[in-house]
Structure formats: structure tokens, C-alpha cells
Amino acid sequence: MSLLSIRNLDIALPEGADRPFAAKDINFDLAPGEILCIVGESGSGKSMSANAVMGLLPQGVKATGGTITFDGQEILNLPERQMMTLRGKRFSMIFQEPLSALNPLMRVGAQIAEVFEAHGALGPSQRHARALELLDEVGIPDPEAAIRAYPFQLSGGQRQRVMIAMALALEPDILIADEPTTALDVTTQAQILKLIENLRGSRGMGVIFITHDFGVVADIADRVIVMQKGEIVETGTADAVLLHPEHPYTRALIDAIPRLTRYAHSDDPLGTPIMRVEGLSKTFTTGSGSFFGKQRVVKAVQGVSFDLFSGETIGIVGESGSGKSTVGRCLVRLVEPDKGRVLIDGADIAPMSGTELRETRRKMQMIFQDPFSSLNPRARVSRILTEGLIAYDTPRTQAMDKARKLLDLVGLDASAMERFPHEFSGGQRQRIGIARALALDPSIIIADEAVSALDVSIQAQVLDLLADLKTRLNLSMLFITHDLRVAARICDRIIVMQKGRIVEVGPTAKVLHDPDTAYTQSLLDAIPGQDYERALMQVE
Amino acid sequence: MLRFILGRLVKSVFILLAILIFNFLLIHAAPGDPAAVMAGEAGAADEKFLADLRTRFGLDQPLYIQLWTYLKGAVQLDLGFSYRQQMPVAELIATRLPATLLLTGVAFLLSLVLGVIAGVAASARQGSWGDTIISTLALLFYATPLFWVALMASLVFSVWLGWLPGFGYSTIGAGYTGFAHVLDVAKHLVLPATTLGLFFTAIYMRMTRSSMLEVSRLDFVKTARAKGLRRSVIQRRHILRNALLPVITLAGLQAGQIFGGAILTETVFAWPGIGRLMFEAINQRDYAVILGVFYISGAMVLLFNLITDVVYVIVDPRIRLTK
Numbered sequence: 001m002s003l004l005s006i007r008n009l010d011i012a013l014p015e016g017a018d019r020p021f022a023a024k025d026i027n028f029d030l031a032p033g034e035i036l037c038i039v040g041e042s043g044s045g046k047s048m049s050a051n052a053v054m055g056l057l058p059q060g061v062k063a064t065g066g067t068i069t070f071d072g073q074e075i076l077n078l079p080e081r082q083m084m085t086l087r088g089k090r091f092s093m094i095f096q097e098p099l100s101a102l103n104p105l106m107r108v109g110a111q112i113a114e115v116f117e118a119h120g121a122l123g124p125s126q127r128h129a130r131a132l133e134l135l136d137e138v139g140i141p142d143p144e145a146a147i148r149a150y151p152f153q154l155s156g157g158q159r160q161r162v163m164i165a166m167a168l169a170l171e172p173d174i175l176i177a178d179e180p181t182t183a184l185d186v187t188t189q190a191q192i193l194k195l196i197e198n199l200r201g202s203r204g205m206g207v208i209f210i211t212h213d214f215g216v217v218a219d220i221a222d223r224v225i226v227m228q229k230g231e232i233v234e235t236g237t238a239d240a241v242l243l244h245p246e247h248p249y250t251r252a253l254i255d256a257i258p259r260l261t262r263y264a265h266s267d268d269p270l271g272t273p274i275m276r277v278e279g280l281s282k283t284f285t286t287g288s289g290s291f292f293g294k295q296r297v298v299k300a301v302q303g304v305s306f307d308l309f310s311g312e313t314i315g316i317v318g319e320s321g322s323g324k325s326t327v328g329r330c331l332v333r334l335v336e337p338d339k340g341r342v343l344i345d346g347a348d349i350a351p352m353s354g355t356e357l358r359e360t361r362r363k364m365q366m367i368f369q370d371p372f373s374s375l376n377p378r379a380r381v382s383r384i385l386t387e388g389l390i391a392y393d394t395p396r397t398q399a400m401d402k403a404r405k406l407l408d409l410v411g412l413d414a415s416a417m418e419r420f421p422h423e424f425s426g427g428q429r430q431r432i433g434i435a436r437a438l439a440l441d442p443s444i445i446i447a448d449e450a451v452s453a454l455d456v457s458i459q460a461q462v463l464d465l466l467a468d469l470k471t472r473l474n475l476s477m478l479f480i481t482h483d484l485r486v487a488a489r490i491c492d493r494i495i496v497m498q499k500g501r502i503v504e505v506g507p508t509a510k511v512l513h514d515p516d517t518a519y520t521q522s523l524l525d526a527i528p529g530q531d532y533e534r535a536l537m538q539v540e
Numbered sequence: 541m542l543r544f545i546l547g548r549l550v551k552s553v554f555i556l557l558a559i560l561i562f563n564f565l566l567i568h569a570a571p572g573d574p575a576a577v578m579a580g581e582a583g584a585a586d587e588k589f590l591a592d593l594r595t596r597f598g599l600d601q602p603l604y605i606q607l608w609t610y611l612k613g614a615v616q617l618d619l620g621f622s623y624r625q626q627m628p629v630a631e632l633i634a635t636r637l638p639a640t641l642l643l644t645g646v647a648f649l650l651s652l653v654l655g656v657i658a659g660v661a662a663s664a665r666q667g668s669w670g671d672t673i674i675s676t677l678a679l680l681f682y683a684t685p686l687f688w689v690a691l692m693a694s695l696v697f698s699v700w701l702g703w704l705p706g707f708g709y710s711t712i713g714a715g716y717t718g719f720a721h722v723l724d725v726a727k728h729l730v731l732p733a734t735t736l737g738l739f740f741t742a743i744y745m746r747m748t749r750s751s752m753l754e755v756s757r758l759d760f761v762k763t764a765r766a767k768g769l770r771r772s773v774i775q776r777r778h779i780l781r782n783a784l785l786p787v788i789t790l791a792g793l794q795a796g797q798i799f800g801g802a803i804l805t806e807t808v809f810a811w812p813g814i815g816r817l818m819f820e821a822i823n824q825r826d827y828a829v830i831l832g833v834f835y836i837s838g839a840m841v842l843l844f845n846l847i848t849d850v851v852y853v854i855v856d857p858r859i860r861l862t863k
Contacts, residue, residue, distance in 0.1 A: 056765055088768035100759040104858060105781050114777075118769045150857045166767070 002029035009066035040227035041455035091174035092167035098159035102151035109147035157188035215529025280340035315491030365437035369449035371429035427458035620828035629832040640813030651740035659748025681742035690808035707810035792848025
């Protein structure tokens, strides 16, 4: 008998939303000890379906039909008082961003002990002891220290382990994990996936794992549900869905996944360096807030040197905190480097200021990660695209013409000119971001995690667009990313950074398939879904 | 922690010095000659008498010498002499300060407690009747001028209803001692403290309400619900504690405003504090007293800000432990 059984579940969105239902006619079962992955792009209704099981739908969103049967009991529309006794005890949940999912003002130990308190389990002293055991069990080093720590004192991976410890406290029958590794580095992600898999084995717990990452699905799922626009389009065993997808949407999604084995080939000999970076260093000192307090020193970038050749794309990869973004920001002088030279066409921009810097800066433009927060929400697209041109003394009418041409170039309609950023989807917004960067006819584009916030299918389109523009406009590009698969797809050479230093540089094929350093190898090993990629190649 | 407080104290001393110099220069830039006022009150105003007065009080000295003399004194808590009251200013302020501290302290605590309670109550039932009533009242308190509320409160509760005394610090000539005295002062305190506190209650209520609503949408509140915690526990332990952080910041910033409000309140209710002293001193061009009150109230505001910072550090571990 299945542990959880959902039949004909409809979840209605409040009036005024872009569609009437967040999820429609959802049917699935979960067996004890099974890992069920729900995959889909943003807005597919995958999180809503899981939240409905917990009885934690956001305000205004309601389940309007169907049944959710848990352990023989109908739990949809169960009174809040009864749901409370199930939540945290029989089923529990972990979230995407472990920092915001933990109360910043409470010690980790107290937050775990709270679960026992909520369900009247154990005495106060036993709660502490059990919390310690749990922290140990989820693999936190030095649980004695961690139990007294506040969330901000732990790393991202440790925080997610704390969340898992909390979710496991009362040995629930079902764990719902909503994108639990999306905000983590690959190496940490691999550890957390392993942990969840082990716990499922040792406790016979059913897991509903929500993700948009097929690599993760391939590594962990027993069964898979694919959702699109609120409906289940395909369901089956992991092997069946991943290797022999039947629905065109599933096929399109799988086809859009960037792969390590599909890397950019470039046999062109390297031309002249368009940008030369020599000994770039940046140290951040954060104020302690007090008059005499000790300052914290972070060596973000240490002695970074490389050449970017004309028409070349270099990928800078590394885990969070490796300094890859700071390098990008130093190059356009959004951050002042402490040491080092940046030569553009032979001229050092580091000592430049005023007019000279402005003139050189237009040759380098940035594309940012979050296409929403990097566009002024109160400015129409026409203003976003012409602002730079007008600042560099282009007459208004000419600037408007140029803006329309740019929109055409990035595949948007000219009618977009009069609209505001919020009227566009994430992918379209990133296209606007690219058009903005191209407005000043730069020769170098610095893209900082430019596709990280996008769904795979959109990601693929934007990457294609960037590759196409690069050739058509003869651009050179620095592509900063944490995702080695994305780097593989677009980069000619790859720079691997760790703790502010370059640990490896080389052609994409070499770095990805025959790396020189153990660190690069460990990054590669941690990428989820590699067996799957090989299996997929065989199928094809 | 000790180092933090020490650091802030050093900073405060410099700020206080700057306040002293600025106020001194500001007041001397204002029109009005104290010697002329004194001479007028003495009934004789020939040039020689004026010159004598100026010499006697050092008013004929160049400005920088006057400033230097003043600063030297201020550091030793010698704030000059009030010719009008015939008393050293420091002594004058010392007799008046406790009454003001009592008034502002009670008003502050009252508004903070009431404001937070009202804010929590309003946010718990967002959009309900209760929320609407509380929010409307807050808007009303916020928008009504303090002096008008003071006059009306005095008129209604003291003159018409006769429930509470409408002026003064204690009943003159009653000679109460011990508990009877405390009760008498408390009765006198009700109207001025409530009047002064209303405006701030409104501010703290609105801040608490919006902050509670904001925090309740955060992820960790969902985590708390996923644990199966009761609503009341989530409200108190998770939402309120986090929502109080901006309220604390605001409360610290408002400390100076409470002193400003005290001038009006004390004047209307004839409360014998430094606010009223200030009011009288302005009318009488009593420079030394005005400067003295500025000095003390400046010091008080700095002290409140320091207390706010310390409270903030205690409440928020992210600030305490990243040092």
C-alpha cells in the first residue's frame, strides 16, 4: 500500500494570476523508502503540489478539489489543529535557501529542540542530547560547537544539514525536499544528495524531491514526475523518463541540458590579446562596527593573471567565494583592485579616471545574474537601452533607432520598447540585459552568472544567442559561472579559481576531461548526473 | 562588548563637543541682546549701564574668548550663571532634570509597550475590524498636533470631568510624604505622559505592524509551521523577535524627539522640567540656560542612542558575534 496517495488534486491561484490553477488534476503515489522526483521549470506548479501535502499553501492559494490520503487518512482540508500534529512528526520539509529558512536570532540547538517541544516529545535535557545526536548523524563536524551556533555562523552546506536534522528529528515517514541543493556548490550538493539517499535507506523514509536539475534527478530518483504549467505531462521510473522520454516537453527539456561532453570546439589559432590581466589582487576589509574592534580581512582575488584573445570566450569557474565574480567586477572597475594591471588594447585602465576611464569602459560591458534586479524597474526598455548611448552623446533619435535594432538582434519585438521590465519573463529580461550591454558596441562582454537564474530551456536559448552574437559581432567574452556544464557549452578556454587564486587554465576539452589539478577533478566528480549523461549518449 | 561601549563613548564625547560649539555659535548668530533685556527689566537703559552689564557678564569679549571660557566651564560641568534666575545653570538644570526624565521615561516606556502590543494585535488579524480600528486610531494620534492633544486632554479630563490634575508636578501645599507623595506625583503624571506618548505609540504601532507582516512572510516562519509549532509560539518566538529589530532602531532615533515633545507638554501642563525651563529661557534670552539645556539634552540623546545600540547588539547575534 502506498504511504501517500494524491488523486485529482486541483490547486487554484487567486484571481488575477496569469492562470486559474497552480496545479491541475495531480495524481501520484509515494511508497515507503521511495524517492520521487518532481521536475519542471519555474511556474510548473511543482512546489505548490508539495506544499499542499504539508498544508502550507501560500495565502490566497487553495486546494479546490481532489484528495490527499496519507497512511489511510484523508488529510486535505483537515483542521489546522490536526494538521499541526502531523507536520514535523509524520512528514517534514526542507527548503531551497537554508539561510533564510532558519531563524537568524535563534541558536541551532534551540531550533532543533523546538520540533520535540512542538510535539511534546522528550524532556528538556533529552532534547538537547538528541539534537546533538542528530547533528552528528547528518555529518556536521563538531556538533558540540554547531549546536550553540547561530545560522549565519555556519556554511551553506552545514545550514542545509541543520535543516535536514530538524526535519528528521521525529523520524517522519515522508521528507519533502523543495530544491534543497539549488543554492549550494556542486561539491556540497553531492554530499547533501548522498546524505538524503543514505537516510532514505536507513530509515525507510519516503522522499518527495523537487528540482529543476535533471542531473540531480538522474542521481537520486526512483520515479520521476514531469510537470509543465501546472499539469503532470509524464510519469514513470527514472530510467524510463530520463532515457526514453515520451512527451515532447520532457524530450525538449532533456535536450536543453548542457552537457560536459558537448563542449565548444575552437581550432582557430589565438589572435592578439585584447585584454591582458596582470597580478590582479583585491582584499576586502570589512569594518567591525566598533571603534577599536578587529577588522575582518578577505583576500578575494590574489595575483590573478590571464590574457583574453580577440574573439575568444574564457570561462571563469569556481565555487562560491572563489573570487570569480570579484575578478569580473575589478575588470570593469566596479570594484577598485588593490594591485595589478588591466591592459585593454595595450592601455592600462587601473590608473585611469574621469573621461579616459569612461571612454575605455564602454569597450567592456557586463551582463548580470539576476535579470530582474539588474534592470531599473521604473524605466521603460527604451530608456534602459538608450541611456548609455545618450550618456556618450548620441542624439536621441539615433539612439532610439539603435535600440530597436538591438532588440531585433536579441530576438525581441520592437514593441518591447515601451514596456517595463516586469512585463517580461526571466529569459526575455536577460535578453534585454544583453541588448543593454551591446548598446555601446563593446568589444568585450563580461557575463557574471548570466544564465544561472534561468530554466534549462531558456538557458539553452540564451547561451545560443550569446554564442551567435559573439561570432556576428566578433566579441570577446569572459563568462563567469559556477556551472561547469554551462561553461562547457560556450567557452573556448576555462580558468578554474579557488580561494582567490587561479588553480588551472586550459582549453575547455582539456580542463573538463583531463584536468591537471585534484581540485578541478573534485569539482568535476561532484557534478550530478554524469552516469546519466553517458547512458544518454549510448541511447542516442 | 565592553570595548564596543567604550568605543561608542569616545565617539559620543566628540559629538557632544561639536554640539556645544555649534549651539554656541548658533545662539550668537540669533538676533537679540541679553544686556538690553536685562537693562530693560532693571528699568534703566543708558549706555553706561549696558556697558557695565556687558563687562560684568563677559559679553564685551571677542566671540572666540567667550566660546573658550564656555567650553572650559562645560567640561567641568560649569554651565555658567543664569542672571535671570540668579542661580548657576548646572544647579538649575539638576533641579529640573529628574522631572523631565520621569516624564519622558514613562512616556517612552508607555508608548513602546502599547505600540508593540497594538502592532502585534493589528498584524495578527490583518484586514480585520480590529486592525482597521487600531490603524485608524494610530493615524489619528500620529496626525494630531501634540499641543492640541495636550490642551484638549487638560480641558476634558481635568477641567470638565475633574478626574485628574491638569497642571504641576504635585499638589502644592498638601505636604504628602512617602507613598502618598508617589501616588500624588503619579496622578499628576498621567495626563502629560499619556499626551506625550500618544504620538510615539502611533509610530511604534505602525512600525511593529508592518514589520510583523513582513517577517511573517519570511522562509523561517514557514519552517516553523512545517515543524508543527502552534501559531502563538510562532508569533512570539519567531516573528515578534525578528520584527522588533527595526522597532528598536526607531525607538533609539525617536529619543531626541521625545525631548522635543517634552518642551510643549511641560509648558501646557506646567510640569517643572527642563522643557519648561527651556521655554522660559528662550523668552528671557537667557543664553546660559538655553545652552545648558541644549548640552544636557544632547548628552541625553547620545546616551539613548548608545543604549539602543547596546540593546541591538544584545538582541541580534549577527552583530554581536561578527566583531
